[in-house]
Amino acid sequence: MTLAPERGKSGSKPGPQERSRQRGGGFRRPSEAARKHLGNAAAAHGFAEPEVLIRWSEIVGEGLAGLCTPVKVTYPRDHGLAATLVVRAEGARAPEVAHLEPRIIERVNQFYGYRAIGRLKLTQTSGNPGFAEPLAAFTGAPQTTAPEPGPEARAAASRLTDGIENPDLRDALTRMGAHVLARADTEKS
Secondary structure: OOOOOOOOOOOOOOOHHHHHHHHOOOOOOHHHHHHHHHHHHHHHOOOOOOHHHHOHHHHHOHHHHOOEEEEEEEOOOOOOOOEEEEEEEEOOHHHHHHHOHHHHHHHHHHHHOOOOEEEEEEEEEOOOOOOOOOOOOOOOOOOOOOOOOOHHHHHHHHHHOOOOOOHHHHHHHHHHHHHHHHHHHHHHO
8 A cells, every 4th residue: 555645745736735825825813914004004104114103102102102193204315314203293282292302203213223213393283183083092992891790690600510520610610601691681781
């Protein structure tokens, strides 16, 4: 009895995993796909790294990120090293941002690892920058607290886990099931 050669490694025909790699398929994180498109959009506005846009609050700090947002980076015509970072600030916040210009430049340059930004140009806006809705903040979803399960939910969960012999597992599943049932009851009403 002879075994067929393993496909893909012998050079005859690629296997399914190799075909998916050739096509660029397979599983990828959504952030990787978004980063590619964000990178293209960032490059159109002069940003060498889309990370400056994504991690703005980490780079300049929460306080400064609440005052201004990066718009674009412009480079000098004489091909000098230091570029100009254009930031947008709303109304009365612009003088404060202008006062903090050296700190913003220092923190962005620390992120890049060299003196990438030499100047800050401030664009003052009046609240809503021309869109129908205000800009969305890059924050996570609001944290909600789950309702405490009532006696009915606890009893129903306990009935569902009666057949489990391991007491620790049974208790954990009972607590989880009671919370799931309590949440389902609140969503129905």
